[in-house]
Structure formats: structure tokens, C-alpha cells
Amino acid sequence: MTKTAAIIGGGVIGGGWAARFLLNGWDVQIFDPDPEAQRKIGEVLNNARRSMPGLSDVALPTAGQLRFCDSLSDAVVGVDWIQESVPERLEVKQKVYQKLQEYCPEDAIIGSSTSGFKPSELQAGASRPEQVLVTHPFNPVYLMPLVEIVPTANNSPTLVARAKDTLKSIGMFPLHVRKEIDAHIADRFLEAVWREALWLVKDGVATTEEIDQAIRMGFGIRWAQMGLFDTYRVAGGEAGMKHFMEQFGPALQWPWTKLMDVPEFTDELASLIADQSDAQSGHLSIRDMERLRDDNLVSIMRALKSRNFASGMVLNAHDAKLSDSAGMVRHMDDITDLSMPIITVRRAVPVDWLDYNGHMTESRYLQAFADATDRLMEIVGCDMNYIATGGSFFTAETHIRHIDETHLGSVIEINTRVLMAQGKKMHLWHEMYAGESLLATGEHMLVHVSLKTRRPAPFSPQIDANLRLICEAHSDLKIPNGMGRYVGQPR
Known part of the structure; x- marks a missing residue:
């Protein structure tokens, strides 16, 4: 509900x-x-x-x-x-x-x-x-x-x-937050940095732009994925945090900051900050800056997502819940109608998938089809547990047809068919849609290999049985338009 x-x-x-x-x-x-x-x-x-x-x-x-x-x-x-x-x-x-x-x-x-x-x-x-x-x-x-x-x-x-x-x-x-405290946790850090920044501008040490550059070109990137204490632990080298504290701890007694002192908030200081900020980014509207900020945040967090680290771990956990609630197929038992192509991908086009023409770039079509192949492999039993035993699939040949363009935020869906599965080979057909519009097709030939010998090897009995079941059910479907085409062949 x-x-x-x-x-x-x-x-x-x-x-x-x-x-x-x-x-x-x-x-x-x-x-x-x-x-x-x-x-x-x-x-x-x-x-x-x-x-x-x-x-x-x-x-x-x-x-x-x-x-x-x-x-x-x-x-x-x-x-x-x-x-x-x-x-x-x-x-x-x-x-x-x-x-x-x-x-x-x-x-x-x-x-x-x-x-x-x-x-x-x-x-x-x-x-x-x-x-x-x-x-x-x-x-x-x-x-x-x-x-x-x-x-x-x-x-x-x-x-x-x-x-x-x-x-x-x-x-x-x-x-x-385990104890009540004014400004909680994160804003207390922000307030400390903010006060120090105001002093640096007031004393003529740095401009607003120079302070922002110091953050976004340096420690801001480290903090984005490792936080404060892990950053300094790494900075301590092999000896870790203990060495870092021994080396830099005495600096806490030095007069480096004005953290306990607050600059008088005068009209002059306010105007100085505002004028420098306008000179720094006044050529952009607030909406432009929001979109730039959002695009950068999505790209950074997607990079962390690929490593399942920091905020990326939260995003991956949420994806798993979304996938389950949407009824995405993960195992053979999840398939309700074997006679139909299997939906292996359903997702939106993110900002880092766009090219200079404003639509999804060609390499991302391959990535989306590769994700569809990975999901099909997972469904038939070639998951990470199976791969750990020494068996997997390698892609031997790929043919992608680009039929229509798609843009930022468009929800794409990939339907997958098993055309052939026998011996050591698996022949897949992917179709990518946005609504009713066919965007692209991907035809892929994969070979099952032993990761120990790096040579072709037969499927496991379970994978063989699952692939045969799907392949036989899909054999009643109409032969897909474009199957077996060569590059440049007229439609």
C-alpha cells in the first residue's frame, strides 16, 4: 500500500x-x-x-x-x-x-x-x-x-x-547521534571550516575562490570517499593512525587556527564575501549551479558505487531493494513465463552515460547489454559463487545495432532471449526499449571457460539444464529481425 x-x-x-x-x-x-x-x-x-x-x-x-x-x-x-x-x-x-x-x-x-x-x-x-x-x-x-x-x-x-x-x-x-548537542555532528565540522574561511577572507589571506579551490582540488575529494579519520590513518603510512598522531599531534598546540575566535560580522565583511563570491561564479544562474552540482554528485557517487564503498554502498543496497520490489528476475524460480523474453535490465539513463550530442553514447549501449548478459548468467546459475569455483563465460563476439537514440533520465528496458546453448557456447539476443520504441539490439556469442586453464570447458550440469530449458521455450518465438547481420548489411 x-x-x-x-x-x-x-x-x-x-x-x-x-x-x-x-x-x-x-x-x-x-x-x-x-x-x-x-x-x-x-x-x-x-x-x-x-x-x-x-x-x-x-x-x-x-x-x-x-x-x-x-x-x-x-x-x-x-x-x-x-x-x-x-x-x-x-x-x-x-x-x-x-x-x-x-x-x-x-x-x-x-x-x-x-x-x-x-x-x-x-x-x-x-x-x-x-x-x-x-x-x-x-x-x-x-x-x-x-x-x-x-x-x-x-x-x-x-x-x-x-x-x-x-x-x-x-x-x-x-x-x-547518540547524544543531544547543538548542530548535531556534521554541521559542527562545517561551522568550524566556515569560521576559519571567514577569517582567511577577512585577513586578506585568500579569496572565496581560492578557498573553494583548496577544498575541491584537495582534501574535499578525499573526504568524499574516506572521511576524516580514515584519511589521516592512511596519511600515517604503514604505522597508521598512531604514527600520524605522534607526527602531527603537537601541531594542535600551535596557533594555526582562529577556531576559538569569531570575526566580527560587519557589513564590510558581508560585502567582501558577497563581492568575491559574485566574481567567482556570478556568471552562472543558481539553477545552472544546482544542475552542475547534481551532475557532479551523481558521477562521484556512481564511481563509489562501482567499488561498493562509502555512499556507493548505500546506493547499491537501495538498488537491491528496488530490484526486488520491482519483481526483477534473479533466479530461474522467479521466471513466471519461460516462453517470453526475460527482462534483464530496467533502469534510467544517468548523466555520465551521455555524449557530446546529448544522447546515450555508444559504449554505454554495450555496457547495458553486458549488464543484461550478467543478469542472464546469474539467472541460469553462473553467479559469483559459481565463478569462485572456477567456471565462467567469456564473450567471443558482439554485434550491436543502434536503431534509435535515448536521452538523460529515459527508462530503458532490455529483453533477453537464448538463441542457442550447447556444448560450450551460449548465443544471446538482447533488445533495448524505451517504452514501445526499440532503441538497439545486441547479439552476443559467449564461451564457457575454465578459469584455471583459461580454455573452453563444458557447462556445469545445472547451468546446462537451465539454459536448455530457456532455449527450448524461446525457440517458439519468431526469429528476431537482424539476427546474424553483418556490419553495413542493408536492412
Whole structure:
């Protein structure tokens, strides 16, 4: 059954939450008195629809229904989750909780996007404090997996577990903050870096652009995949963190930073920062910068995904859940009709699959067909466990026909047929579709090999039986148009 989330406050963060829930199949109800709310959230949703599917190697679920509500009471009736993202003013947040708890279900989870307030402060204004906890995300919410979850003793372990499970179900990484503290964990680091940056600009040591370059050309890349302590552990060499602390620990006594001192926030400092920032990136609109940011984030996280590391591990886990919920075939027992081609791939085209013409580049057609082959191998029993025993398939020949183009965000589906499977060979036929449109075909001849001798070898009895079963069922299908064509042969 479709679940429903209420978004209270539709700014950048609220809009990001709306997109995260909506594109993971939840219905979303939004309340924001701003007359421009629909336009602003619509632009955030456009960015999310453009970039978020690119994080997954399977298709996202069918998007939920979006509804803008005229009142707070209307927005929270019958919902499962309420995400409060109103301005960072404690009295405003407390007033919102008092109002919404008059109408929302008593078992609904109320999460706050607050970046600074402690949950006990928020609960002080609630009639049912046990419903309220901090769920602090990072911008853009529809791409960034981290969400800091901060409860108090008022929140039952059951509610906290439900909150974590819900956040995981929409592809996020809930980090349980064990003690209440102002600004939680991540924003305390950001505040420290921000204060030091303000001093560097104020003292004329560096410009805003030079500081950004120092981060994105250096430690920012390392932090993106390894964090702080693992980065320094590696920096300690073979002796690890102990050596690093012995070598650099004394520097903590040196006057390197002004971390305990805050520059006076004057109009002059504000103008200096704003002018340098405008000179740095004023030639780009905010929408342009958001799309550039999103494209870069997707590409970085996809690289981590290929290594199943850091945020990439979260994305792979979410993909597995999406694949299972979509009914994708993984084993022979999952096939409901052997006589039909098997759907081996269903996914969106990500940004890093595009070429200079703005459509999916030719090498990615091969990658998509290779993914389809891997899935077919898994189905018939040639999975990682089997490969570990010393048997696998090598591709001997491939022929791809490019029939139509496809673009960013388009959902592609690959249907796979087994044309022949006997002895040591497997002959596959893939067809790639976007809706009803045929985009490409891939014909592949594979040879089963022994990984010990690197020579052709017979299938295992189980793989042989599974392939024969599928091949015989597919033999009744019409011979595919284009099978056996050579390059340049007229259609």
C-alpha cells in the first residue's frame, strides 16, 4: 500500500524531501503559505527528476501523487511521516508541532530538518513529544544519503527503529547521534571550516575562490570517499593512525587556527564575501549551479558505487531493494513465463552515460547489454559463487545495432532471449526499449571457460539444464529481425 508523507515548509530542504519521497513511490502532501511555493518546489522536483534516477542501476518505482494543501491540518491527516522544514526559529517550530498534532495520526513520525536545535527543545512545544525527533538531511536531499537522526529518552526504541527503516527505504543513510548537542555532528565540522574561511577572507589571506579551490582540488575529494579519520590513518603510512598522531599531534598546540575566535560580522565583511563570491561564479544562474552540482554528485557517487564503498554502498543496497520490489528476475524460480523474453535490465539513463550530442553514447549501449548478459548468467546459475569455483563465460563476439537514440533520465528496458546453448557456447539476443520504441539490439556469442586453464570447458550440469530449458521455450518465438547481420548489411 502506498505510504504518504507530509512536507511542512517547501523551501530548498522541504522541496528536496518532497522529491526524495515522491520519486521513491510515496504520495506527498505539501503545506507552505508562500504563494511561490509551487513554482519553487516544481523547480526542485525538475532537478530531482533529471538527476536522481541516475544514481540507480534499476528503475525507480512509479512516482507517487503530489498534492499542495491549503492548510496545515489538511496536509497531515492520515499520513505516515511528517517532515518539518520551516525556518530555523524555535518558537515557529514549536507552534507548528502544537498545531499539526491536533490533526495528524498519533503513530505518525514527525521529523525535523533542523540543523541546530536539539530534539528536547523541539519536543518542549509538542503535546506528544514522543512523536518528534530530529532528522537532519543535507542539500540536495534527493541525492545526499546522510540524515542525522537525533532522538531523546521520550522517543521509544521502536519509533527510532521505524524512523531508520523508513529513511533506509528511500535510499538514505540514517546516522544515529547518540547524544543531544547543538548542530548535531556534521554541521559542527562545517561551522568550524566556515569560521576559519571567514577569517582567511577577512585577513586578506585568500579569496572565496581560492578557498573553494583548496577544498575541491584537495582534501574535499578525499573526504568524499574516506572521511576524516580514515584519511589521516592512511596519511600515517604503514604505522597508521598512531604514527600520524605522534607526527602531527603537537601541531594542535600551535596557533594555526582562529577556531576559538569569531570575526566580527560587519557589513564590510558581508560585502567582501558577497563581492568575491559574485566574481567567482556570478556568471552562472543558481539553477545552472544546482544542475552542475547534481551532475557532479551523481558521477562521484556512481564511481563509489562501482567499488561498493562509502555512499556507493548505500546506493547499491537501495538498488537491491528496488530490484526486488520491482519483481526483477534473479533466479530461474522467479521466471513466471519461460516462453517470453526475460527482462534483464530496467533502469534510467544517468548523466555520465551521455555524449557530446546529448544522447546515450555508444559504449554505454554495450555496457547495458553486458549488464543484461550478467543478469542472464546469474539467472541460469553462473553467479559469483559459481565463478569462485572456477567456471565462467567469456564473450567471443558482439554485434550491436543502434536503431534509435535515448536521452538523460529515459527508462530503458532490455529483453533477453537464448538463441542457442550447447556444448560450450551460449548465443544471446538482447533488445533495448524505451517504452514501445526499440532503441538497439545486441547479439552476443559467449564461451564457457575454465578459469584455471583459461580454455573452453563444458557447462556445469545445472547451468546446462537451465539454459536448455530457456532455449527450448524461446525457440517458439519468431526469429528476431537482424539476427546474424553483418556490419553495413542493408536492412
